Amino acid sequence: MPSRLRRPWRPQLTRAEMGRGWVFFALYVLVFPWVMGWIQRSFHGELPVAESNVVYYLLAATLVFLVFWSFLRHGIDLLLDWLPENLFAFLTGLVGAGALHLLVGLIPLPVENPNQxxxxxxxxxAPVATVVILVLFMPLVEETLFRGLLFGTARRYSRLLGYVLSVLVYAVYCVWQFVYAYGTVDLRYLLLFVEYVPMSLALTWCYDNGGSIWSAIALHMVLNAVSLASTLPH
Structure with missing residues (x-):
């Protein structure tokens, strides 16, 4: 009877999804944030930030479903077919992210994370809007793009390359906007990427070893919920 410990990697995205996906990826990372910022500046602070961010991520999530529908649908089948493997990947990713986060916390950094x-x-x-954005919409959009598309594309050629690109690109993506957050350019904020490496590595591990993008999405939801809760006053 063949072993189920390691499944051969098979591309989960169709060529059409990959083509559309990379266009969406470029727009999401490079264009959408600037458009959103321009819209908010155009209203001179009168546009409710929380509500507008909910609309922004709702539109992004809707586009993800339109662009990656068959990939996300297939991910449900993989989750159910390989449920023990996905549960194991989720739990080990959760524990690993926590342990690595504690270790990274020992590294002295020249700036504090603005998210704190x-x-x-x-x-x-806006408590409801904040939870909806961080715990629902962001994990769905970002896991589909950074794990499903980026890791999935690179993984076809090299597992190591997939990990390196997925982990580092996502970690840098999480902090690049901090460089311009206070009206000046402060490159020291890029060093904060190390704080997101544990999470990014755990999410990549979860998808690679579980096989379903939905286990990575679920892990991202839990990690974001924990991250939010840790910053709130007790």
């Missing part, structure tokens, strides 16, 4: 201050403010102003 922005999350409590956002939650105080």
């Amino acid at each position: 201050f922005s999350y409590p403010e956002q939650f105080a102003l």
Whole structure:
């Protein structure tokens, strides 16, 4: 009877999905944030930030379903067919992310993570909108793009390459906007990428070893919920 410990990797995205997906990836990373910022500046601060962010991520999530529908649908089948493997990948990813986070926390950094201050403010102003964005929409969109598309594409050629690209690109993506957050360019904020390496590595591990993008999405939801809760006053 063949072993089920390691499944051969098979591409889960169709060529059409990959083509559309990379266009969407470029728009999501490079264009959408600037458009959203321009819209908010155009209203001179009168546009409710929380509600507009919900609309922004709702549109992004809708586009993800339209672009990656067959991939996400197939992911449900993989989740059910390989449920023990996906549960194992989820749990080990959760534990691994926590352990690595504690180790990374020992590294002295020249700047503090702005999310430590922005999350409590956002939650105080709009708790439901903050939870919806961080715990529902962001994991769905980002896992589909950074694990499903980026890792899945690179994994076809090299597992190591897939890990390196998925982990580092996502970690840098999480902090690049901090460089411009205070009206000046401060490249020291790029060093904060190390704080996101444990999470990014755990999510990549979860998808690679579980096989379904939905286990990585679920893990991302839990990690974001924990991250939000840790910043709130007790």
